[in-house]
Amino acid sequence: GAGVSQSPSNKVTEKGKDVELRCDPISGHTALYWYRQRLGQGLEFLIYFQGNSAPDKSGLPSDRFSAERTGESVSTLTIQRTQQEDSAVYLCASSLVWSPEGQPQHFGDGTRLSIL
Amino acid sequence: SQQGEEDPQALSIQEGENATMNCSYKTSINNLQWYRQNSGRGLVHLILIRSNEREKHSGRLRVTLDTSKKSSSLLITASRAADTASYFCATAEYSGGGADGLTFGKGTHLIIQP
Numbered sequence: 001g002a003g004v005s006q007s008p009s010n011k012v013t014e015k016g017k018d019v020e021l022r023c024d025p026i027s028g029h030t031a032l033y034w035y036r037q038r039l040g041q042g043l044e045f046l047i048y049f050q051g052n053s054a055p056d057k058s059g060l061p062s063d064r065f066s067a068e069r070t071g072e073s074v075s076t077l078t079i080q081r082t083q084q085e086d087s088a089v090y091l092c093a094s095s096l097v098w099s100p101e102g103q104p105q106h107f108g109d110g111t112r113l114s115i116l
Numbered sequence: 117s118q119q120g121e122e123d124p125q126a127l128s129i130q131e132g133e134n135a136t137m138n139c140s141y142k143t144s145i146n147n148l149q150w151y152r153q154n155s156g157r158g159l160v161h162l163i164l165i166r167s168n169e170r171e172k173h174s175g176r177l178r179v180t181l182d183t184s185k186k187s188s189s190l191l192i193t194a195s196r197a198a199d200t201a202s203y204f205c206a207t208a209e210y211s212g213g214g215a216d217g218l219t220f221g222k223g224t225h226l227i228i229q230p
Contacts, residue, residue: 047217
Protein backbone atom coordinates (compact mmCIF):
# COMPACT_ATOMS: atom_id res chain seq x y z
CA GLY A 1 0.00 0.00 0.00
CA ALA A 2 0.92 3.65 -0.17
CA GLY A 3 1.41 4.05 3.55
CA VAL A 4 1.43 2.20 6.85
CA SER A 5 -2.01 0.88 7.66
CA GLN A 6 -3.21 -0.01 11.14
CA SER A 7 -6.40 -1.72 12.24
CA PRO A 8 -8.64 -1.29 14.00
CA SER A 9 -8.45 2.49 14.25
CA ASN A 10 -10.33 2.37 17.54
CA LYS A 11 -10.83 -0.45 20.02
CA VAL A 12 -12.87 -0.37 23.20
CA THR A 13 -12.76 -3.45 25.37
CA GLU A 14 -13.36 -4.57 28.90
CA LYS A 15 -10.60 -5.05 31.40
CA GLY A 16 -9.28 -8.59 31.30
CA LYS A 17 -9.99 -9.21 27.63
CA ASP A 18 -7.30 -9.91 25.06
CA VAL A 19 -6.77 -7.55 22.10
CA GLU A 20 -4.92 -7.91 18.85
CA LEU A 21 -3.66 -4.90 16.92
CA ARG A 22 -2.59 -5.17 13.31
CA CYS A 23 -0.04 -3.27 11.24
CA ASP A 24 0.56 -3.40 7.50
CA PRO A 25 3.86 -1.70 6.73
CA ILE A 26 4.87 -0.06 3.48
CA SER A 27 5.59 -2.76 0.94
CA GLY A 28 9.29 -3.60 0.84
CA HIS A 29 10.10 -2.09 4.23
CA THR A 30 12.13 -4.63 6.14
CA ALA A 31 12.05 -2.86 9.51
CA LEU A 32 8.87 -2.45 11.56
CA TYR A 33 8.41 -0.72 14.92
CA TRP A 34 5.71 -0.54 17.58
CA TYR A 35 5.30 2.44 19.91
CA ARG A 36 2.81 3.40 22.60
CA GLN A 37 1.64 6.97 23.09
CA ARG A 38 -0.26 7.93 26.21
CA LEU A 39 -2.45 11.02 26.14
CA GLY A 40 -0.37 14.18 25.75
CA GLN A 41 2.88 12.27 25.90
CA GLY A 42 5.69 11.36 23.57
CA LEU A 43 6.16 7.92 22.11
CA GLU A 44 7.34 4.95 24.15
CA PHE A 45 9.28 2.41 22.08
CA LEU A 46 8.01 -1.16 22.49
CA ILE A 47 9.65 -3.46 19.95
CA TYR A 48 11.10 -3.60 16.46
CA PHE A 49 11.39 -6.26 13.79
CA GLN A 50 14.16 -6.78 11.31
CA GLY A 51 12.45 -9.00 8.78
CA ASN A 52 10.41 -11.42 10.89
CA SER A 53 12.82 -11.36 13.81
CA ALA A 54 12.56 -9.22 16.94
CA PRO A 55 16.11 -9.00 18.31
CA ASP A 56 15.17 -7.35 21.59
CA LYS A 57 11.86 -7.69 23.41
CA SER A 58 12.91 -5.87 26.57
CA GLY A 59 10.90 -2.77 25.65
CA LEU A 60 7.58 -4.58 26.00
CA PRO A 61 5.92 -3.29 29.22
CA SER A 62 5.05 -6.71 30.64
CA ASP A 63 4.72 -10.38 29.72
CA ARG A 64 1.10 -9.66 28.77
CA PHE A 65 2.44 -8.00 25.62
CA SER A 66 3.67 -10.00 22.63
CA ALA A 67 4.29 -9.25 18.98
CA GLU A 68 4.97 -11.20 15.86
CA ARG A 69 5.60 -10.53 12.21
CA THR A 70 5.14 -12.90 9.32
CA GLY A 71 6.18 -12.86 5.68
CA GLU A 72 8.28 -9.77 6.38
CA SER A 73 4.99 -7.94 6.15
CA VAL A 74 2.08 -7.83 8.56
CA SER A 75 2.71 -7.55 12.27
CA THR A 76 0.36 -8.07 15.20
CA LEU A 77 0.72 -6.74 18.71
CA THR A 78 -1.24 -8.77 21.23
CA ILE A 79 -2.13 -7.62 24.72
CA GLN A 80 -3.49 -10.31 27.01
CA ARG A 81 -5.64 -9.70 30.09
CA THR A 82 -5.84 -5.99 29.37
CA GLN A 83 -5.56 -3.49 32.21
CA GLN A 84 -6.76 0.11 32.33
CA GLU A 85 -3.18 1.37 32.17
CA ASP A 86 -2.94 -0.23 28.72
CA SER A 87 -5.24 2.51 27.38
CA ALA A 88 -3.23 4.47 24.84
CA VAL A 89 -2.65 4.95 21.13
CA TYR A 90 -0.50 2.19 19.67
CA LEU A 91 1.51 3.38 16.70
CA CYS A 92 3.25 1.27 14.12
CA ALA A 93 6.03 2.51 11.86
CA SER A 94 8.21 1.04 9.16
CA SER A 95 11.46 1.93 7.47
CA LEU A 96 13.18 0.59 4.38
CA VAL A 97 15.93 -0.94 6.46
CA TRP A 98 17.00 -0.94 10.07
CA SER A 99 20.28 0.67 11.05
CA PRO A 100 21.82 1.45 14.44
CA GLU A 101 22.06 5.14 13.55
CA GLY A 102 18.28 5.43 13.28
CA GLN A 103 16.29 5.56 10.04
CA PRO A 104 13.45 7.92 9.09
CA GLN A 105 10.26 6.09 9.94
CA HIS A 106 6.84 6.14 8.29
CA PHE A 107 3.97 5.95 10.75
CA GLY A 108 0.43 4.68 10.60
CA ASP A 109 -2.38 6.63 12.23
CA GLY A 110 -2.45 4.28 15.19
CA THR A 111 -4.99 2.21 17.08
CA ARG A 112 -6.68 4.06 19.92
CA LEU A 113 -7.21 1.46 22.65
CA SER A 114 -9.59 2.16 25.51
CA ILE A 115 -9.92 -0.30 28.39
CA LEU A 116 -13.11 0.05 30.39
CA SER B 117 13.62 7.13 29.16
CA GLN B 118 13.10 10.50 27.50
CA GLN B 119 16.18 11.10 25.37
CA GLY B 120 14.79 14.15 23.62
CA GLU B 121 13.10 16.90 25.57
CA GLU B 122 11.38 19.64 23.62
CA ASP B 123 10.99 23.21 24.78
CA PRO B 124 8.59 24.93 25.03
CA GLN B 125 5.81 22.44 25.74
CA ALA B 126 3.32 24.72 24.01
CA LEU B 127 3.67 27.67 21.66
CA SER B 128 0.98 29.94 20.22
CA ILE B 129 1.86 32.49 17.53
CA GLN B 130 0.18 34.51 14.81
CA GLU B 131 0.08 33.28 11.24
CA GLY B 132 3.06 34.59 9.32
CA GLU B 133 5.37 34.69 12.34
CA ASN B 134 8.31 32.34 12.81
CA ALA B 135 8.15 29.47 15.31
CA THR B 136 11.20 28.09 17.08
CA MET B 137 11.27 24.88 19.06
CA ASN B 138 14.20 23.41 20.93
CA CYS B 139 15.24 19.89 21.80
CA SER B 140 17.85 18.61 24.21
CA TYR B 141 19.19 15.09 24.42
CA LYS B 142 21.50 13.19 26.74
CA THR B 143 23.64 10.61 24.97
CA SER B 144 25.81 10.56 21.87
CA ILE B 145 23.90 10.39 18.62
CA ASN B 146 24.52 9.72 14.96
CA ASN B 147 21.55 11.75 13.84
CA LEU B 148 18.54 13.62 15.15
CA GLN B 149 15.14 13.65 13.49
CA TRP B 150 12.14 15.95 13.73
CA TYR B 151 8.57 14.73 13.28
CA ARG B 152 5.18 16.42 13.12
CA GLN B 153 1.96 14.93 14.47
CA ASN B 154 -1.44 16.34 13.62
CA SER B 155 -4.22 15.63 16.08
CA GLY B 156 -5.39 12.03 15.90
CA ARG B 157 -2.86 11.08 13.26
CA GLY B 158 0.49 9.33 13.09
CA LEU B 159 3.83 11.08 12.95
CA VAL B 160 5.27 12.48 9.76
CA HIS B 161 9.02 12.65 9.27
CA LEU B 162 10.18 16.19 8.56
CA ILE B 163 13.94 16.25 8.51
CA LEU B 164 17.03 14.33 9.62
CA ILE B 165 20.27 16.04 10.58
CA ARG B 166 23.46 14.05 11.01
CA SER B 167 25.88 14.59 13.87
CA ASN B 168 28.50 16.09 11.54
CA GLU B 169 26.03 18.68 10.22
CA ARG B 170 25.34 21.98 11.94
CA GLU B 171 22.39 23.24 9.91
CA LYS B 172 19.93 21.86 7.41
CA HIS B 173 17.07 23.38 5.44
CA SER B 174 13.95 21.92 3.91
CA GLY B 175 11.44 24.38 2.48
CA ARG B 176 10.29 26.60 5.35
CA LEU B 177 12.07 24.42 7.90
CA ARG B 178 15.50 25.10 9.31
CA VAL B 179 17.13 22.72 11.77
CA THR B 180 20.31 23.33 13.71
CA LEU B 181 22.33 20.87 15.74
CA ASP B 182 24.89 21.66 18.42
CA THR B 183 26.46 18.40 19.56
CA SER B 184 28.62 20.17 22.17
CA LYS B 185 25.44 21.33 23.92
CA LYS B 186 23.45 18.24 22.95
CA SER B 187 20.69 20.41 21.55
CA SER B 188 18.80 21.04 18.35
CA SER B 189 16.32 23.65 17.18
CA LEU B 190 13.56 23.60 14.61
CA LEU B 191 12.57 26.89 13.00
CA ILE B 192 9.42 27.16 10.92
CA THR B 193 9.36 30.39 8.95
CA ALA B 194 6.28 32.25 7.74
CA SER B 195 3.97 29.97 9.71
CA ARG B 196 0.59 28.88 8.36
CA ALA B 197 -2.54 27.62 10.07
CA ALA B 198 -1.77 24.17 8.63
CA ASP B 199 1.45 24.09 10.69
CA THR B 200 -0.67 23.67 13.84
CA ALA B 201 0.51 20.33 15.23
CA SER B 202 2.78 18.73 17.79
CA TYR B 203 6.46 18.56 16.92
CA PHE B 204 8.81 15.91 18.27
CA CYS B 205 12.52 15.39 18.10
CA ALA B 206 13.81 11.84 18.06
CA THR B 207 17.16 10.17 18.43
CA ALA B 208 18.45 6.62 18.20
CA GLU B 209 19.40 5.67 21.76
CA TYR B 210 22.00 2.98 21.99
CA SER B 211 21.29 -0.05 24.16
CA GLY B 212 23.54 -3.06 24.27
CA GLY B 213 25.05 -3.60 20.85
CA GLY B 214 22.95 -1.11 18.96
CA ALA B 215 19.96 1.16 18.84
CA ASP B 216 16.48 -0.24 18.71
CA GLY B 217 13.70 2.20 18.02
CA LEU B 218 13.76 5.95 18.21
CA THR B 219 13.47 7.77 21.52
CA PHE B 220 11.03 10.68 21.39
CA GLY B 221 10.52 13.67 23.63
CA LYS B 222 7.10 14.81 24.84
CA GLY B 223 6.80 17.30 22.00
CA THR B 224 6.00 20.95 21.48
CA HIS B 225 2.37 21.72 20.73
CA LEU B 226 2.32 24.54 18.20
CA ILE B 227 -0.82 26.57 17.57
CA ILE B 228 -0.93 29.03 14.69
CA GLN B 229 -3.56 31.70 15.19
CA PRO B 230 -5.14 32.88 11.92
